Amino acid sequence: MSAPAPAYPQPPLGAGHASVEYDPRPSAVREARAEVRRRLEEWGLADRGDTVDTAELLVSELATNALLHSASRFQLTLSAAHGVLRCEVADAGRRTPQVLDAGASESGRGMFLVSALARRWGCHQDGPGKTVWFELGTCAGDGCGR
Numbered sequence: 001m002s003a004p005a006p007a008y009p010q011p012p013l014g015a016g017h018a019s020v021e022y023d024p025r026p027s028a029v030r031e032a033r034a035e036v037r038r039r040l041e042e043w044g045l046a047d048r049g050d051t052v053d054t055a056e057l058l059v060s061e062l063a064t065n066a067l068l069h070s071a072s073r074f075q076l077t078l079s080a081a082h083g084v085l086r087c088e089v090a091d092a093g094r095r096t097p098q099v100l101d102a103g104a105s106e107s108g109r110g111m112f113l114v115s116a117l118a119r120r121w122g123c124h125q126d127g128p129g130k131t132v133w134f135e136l137g138t139c140a141g142d143g144c145g146r
Helices: 027-042 051-070 110-117
Strands: 016-022 074-081 084-091 120-126 129-137
Touching: 016 027, 027 051, 027 074, 027 084, 051 074, 051 084, 051 110, 051 129
Parallel strands: none
Antiparallel strands: 016 074, 074 084, 084 129, 120 129
């Protein structure tokens, strides 16, 4: 008689993983925002305060940067687990994003917003390109997602 198969726990509420690639065209930013909203609603995260709106805004900034600075296809990856939503945008560009003073300029504020609204963010080189990411909390509990 063999031992019973181990029980695998179910993913936590609000868990999910998705990755979508976009062509370098202006409508890709709108499509990426819509993908964020659709996935977070699907994962049960739409009722978590302003998480969806903030994620949409910040993904829009990263996707816009990918189009403006790399003019290449970009890949949006979303993952949620244990109270943390991580959003990544990977593109073929090598230029590391910089947080600029918001000032009066009409552009250059995207990373300022990411820095101000995300729990954490960063950038790492991936072969010929880079991935810029940010994290948001998805639950109200103190210490949740830390």
